Amino acid sequence: MSASQSSAPLPEAMSVTLTINGETRQLDVLPWTVLLDLLRDHLGLTGTKKGCDHGQCGACTVIVDGRRINSCMAFAVMKDGARITTIEGLAQGGDLHPLQQAFIDHDAFQCGYCTPGQICSGVALIEEGRARTRDEIRELMSGNICRCGAYTNIVDAIEQVIGADGEAGR
Amino acid sequence: MNRFSYLRASSVDEAVREAAADPTVRFIAGGTNLIDLMKYNVERPERLIDITRLPLDRIAETDGGGLRIGALVTNDAAAYDPRIKDRYPLLSSAILAGASPQLRNAATTGGNLLQRTRCYYFYDPGTPCNKREPGTGCPAITGRNRIHAILGTSEHCIATHPSDMAVALAALEAMVHVAGPDGERAIPISDFHRLPGDRPEIDTNLRHGEIITAVELPPADFSRHYTYLKLRDRLSYAFALVSVAVALRMEGDAVAEARLALGGVAHKPWRDPEAEALLHGRPATRDRFIAVADHILKDAKGHEDNAFKIDLARRAIVRALSQAAAGTPQSQTDKRIK
Numbered sequence: 182m183s184a185s186q187s188s189a190p191l192p193e194a195m196s197v198t199l200t201i202n203g204e205t206r207q208l209d210v211l212p213w214t215v216l217l218d219l220l221r222d223h224l225g226l227t228g229t230k231k232g233c234d235h236g237q238c239g240a241c242t243v244i245v246d247g248r249r250i251n252s253c254m255a256f257a258v259m260k261d262g263a264r265i266t267t268i269e270g271l272a273q274g275g276d277l278h279p280l281q282q283a284f285i286d287h288d289a290f291q292c293g294y295c296t297p298g299q300i301c302s303g304v305a306l307i308e309e310g311r312a313r314t315r316d317e318i319r320e321l322m323s324g325n326i327c328r329c330g331a332y333t334n335i336v337d338a339i340e341q342v343i344g345a346d347g348e349a350g351r
Numbered sequence: 352m353n354r355f356s357y358l359r360a361s362s363v364d365e366a367v368r369e370a371a372a373d374p375t376v377r378f379i380a381g382g383t384n385l386i387d388l389m390k391y392n393v394e395r396p397e398r399l400i401d402i403t404r405l406p407l408d409r410i411a412e413t414d415g416g417g418l419r420i421g422a423l424v425t426n427d428a429a430a431y432d433p434r435i436k437d438r439y440p441l442l443s444s445a446i447l448a449g450a451s452p453q454l455r456n457a458a459t460t461g462g463n464l465l466q467r468t469r470c471y472y473f474y475d476p477g478t479p480c481n482k483r484e485p486g487t488g489c490p491a492i493t494g495r496n497r498i499h500a501i502l503g504t505s506e507h508c509i510a511t512h513p514s515d516m517a518v519a520l521a522a523l524e525a526m527v528h529v530a531g532p533d534g535e536r537a538i539p540i541s542d543f544h545r546l547p548g549d550r551p552e553i554d555t556n557l558r559h560g561e562i563i564t565a566v567e568l569p570p571a572d573f574s575r576h577y578t579y580l581k582l583r584d585r586l587s588y589a590f591a592l593v594s595v596a597v598a599l600r601m602e603g604d605a606v607a608e609a610r611l612a613l614g615g616v617a618h619k620p621w622r623d624p625e626a627e628a629l630l631h632g633r634p635a636t637r638d639r640f641i642a643v644a645d646h647i648l649k650d651a652k653g654h655e656d657n658a659f660k661i662d663l664a665r666r667a668i669v670r671a672l673s674q675a676a677a678g679t680p681q682s683q684t685d686k687r688i689k
C-alpha cells in the first residue's frame with residue numbers, strides 16, 4: 182500500500198516531557214527522532230556518543246529510569262515521562278561522580294570516545310549490585326566496546342568504586 | 352529511516368484493532384530489533400503502535416504450578432526473576448548468554464521471539480533476498496554463509512533464527528499466548544516459528560494484527576540438570592554460531608526425561624524428539640550422547656562457509672549433555688567450557 186492510500190494521519194511533532202539530568206523539559210519531537218539524536222543534535226548534550234548507531238557498541242549508553250540502555254535504539258516519543266541521566270548529569274556540583282574520578286585514577290581511557298558510555302554503564306552496573314568479581318564486572322560491562330582496549334583499567338576503576346562502596350557497608 | 356505516524360496504545364484491544372485494520376502497521380516494544388531494521392530501511396512501517404504502556408509486564412504463577420511471563424517483561428527482568436532463576440534456570444542462563452545488559456534492559460519477551468534473522472543479505476537492501484523481497488533469490492546459498500543454517504533449510508532460504516531465549520523456551524515447551532482480531536489463542540513454542548520452505552518471508556505462525564500477550568512456562572523439574580552452552584566468535588555480545596539448551600530429569604544415573612534444543616543452526620529452535628527418546632530410561636553415558644548428536648545431525652547440510660557447524664554442533668551436543676547430566680551447567684560469567 183502506498184503512503185497516499187494509508188488511512189494513518191500525517192506524522193507530526195508530539196509533545197513529550199523528559200527529565201534530563203534533573204531538569205524537566207517539555208519538548209516537541211517527531212516520532213522518528215531517536216533518543217541519541219535528540220540528546221546530541223537537539224539538546225546539545227554531545228557527551229553521549231554515537232559509535233555504531235545499531236546497538237553494537239554501547240557508546241550511546243544512558244540511564245533511563247534507573248536502567249542503562251542504548252539511546253541509539255530508542256525513539257524519544259516512547260520515553261515520555263522518563264528520567265534520563267547522561268554523562269553530563271553525573272557530577273554533583275563541582276564534584277565528579279566517584280566512577281568518573283576512578284577512571285582518571287586508573288587511566289581508564291585512551292581516545293575517550295567510548296568513555297561516556299562506559300561510565301554511564303558502569304554507574305548503572307554498580308547500582309544493580311550484581312557484579313562482585315572481576316569476571317562479573319567484565320561480563321556485565323560487555324555491552325561497551327573500547328576500540329583502544331582500555332578494558333583492564335576500566336575494570337580496575339569499577340572495582341575501586343565497588344570496593345569503596347563495600348567498605349562503606351553496602 | 353522512513354517517516355511514520357505513532358500511536359501509544361492504551362489497551363490490548365485498541366492495539367489489536369488498530370493493527371488489524373492496517374497492513375503497514377508494526378507494534379514496537381523494546382525497539383532493539385525494529386529500530387535497527389528501520390535504520391537500514393529493511394522495515395518501513397507507515398505506522399508504529401507503541402505497546403510499552405500495556406499492562407503486560409508481570410510474571411505470575413499459573414494454576415498448574417507454572418509461570419506466565421508477560422510479553423513486556425524485559426529480558427533483564429526475566430533473567431533475574433527469583434522464580435525463574437530457581438525453577439527455570441535454563442531460561443535465565445540462555446537470556447544472560449544473549450545481547451548485552453543495555454539491550455536486555457530494553458528487549459522484551461515478545462520482541463525477542465519475533466526478532467528477525469541476522470543474515471547479512473537480509474540486512475542489506477542493496478542485495479536480493481527472498482525473505483526481504485520474495486522471489487528475488489537467496490544470495491547466501493552461494494555467497495557468504497558462515498552464520499547460516501545447517502538443518503531444515505530450503506533452496507529459498509538458509510537463514511537462522513538468532514534468539515537464545517527462544518531456544519530455552521523450546522526445551523521448556525513454553526506456550527505463546529496471543530490476542531488478535533479473532534480472539535485469543537495459545538501456540539506451542541514448537542509451532543510458533545516456522546521453517547523457510549518456499550515462503551521464507553514468513554518467520555512465524557503469528558497472524559497480522561495478533562499481539563503476543565504472554566509466554567507460559569509449564570511446571571517443570573529441570574532445575575538441577577540443565578545447561579545452556581553457546582558457542583560464538585567472541586565470548587560475549589555476539590550471536591550464537593551454535594547453542595545447545597539441555598534439560599534433563601535424572602533418576603539415579605539414568606535419564607528419565609530429556610529435552611534438547613539447538614540454536615544458531617536453523618530457521619527455528621531445533622528439537623528432535625526421536626533423538627531425545629534415545630536417552631529415556633538409559634544411563635547417561637558419552638556413547639549415548641554421541642548417538643543423540645548423530646541422530647540430530649544425520650540430515651545436516653553445510654554450505655561453503657558453515658560446514659564447520661556440523662562438527663561443532665556434534666561436539667556441543669555431547670558436551671552440553673555431559674554438563675547437564677553432571678549437574679554442572681555452563682557459567683555465563685566464567686566462559687571456560689568444562
Ligand SMILES: Cc1cc2nc3c(=O)[nH]c(=O)nc-3n(C[C@H](O)[C@H](O)[C@H](O)COP(=O)(O)OP(=O)(O)OC[C@H]3O[C@@H](n4cnc5c(N)ncnc54)[C@H](O)[C@@H]3O)c2cc1C
Binds near residue numbers: 422426464
Ligand atoms: C548488537 C545486538 C546483539 C544482540 N545479541 C543477541 C544475542 O546474542 N542473543 C539474542 O537472543 N538476541 C540478541 N539480540 C537481539 C535482541 O535480543 C532483540 O533485538 C530483542 O530481544 C527484541 O526485543 P524488543 O522488545 O526490543 O523488540 P522490538 O524491536 O520492539 O520488536 C521486534 C519485533 O517484534 C514485534 N513485537 C514486539 N513485541 C510484540 C508483541 N508483544 N506482540 C506482537 N509483536 C511484537 C515488533 O513489531 C517487531 O516486528 C541482539 C541485538 C543487538 C542489537
Ligand code: SF4
Binds near residue numbers: 499551
Ligand atoms: S538466507 Fe534467507 S534471509 Fe539470507 S539472503 Fe537467503 S533468503 Fe535472504
Ligand code: FES
Binds near residue numbers: 230235238241252254
Ligand atoms: S551508538 Fe548505540 S550502541 Fe553503538
Ligand code: FES
Binds near residue numbers: 291293
Ligand atoms: S578509550 Fe578509545 S575507544 Fe575506549
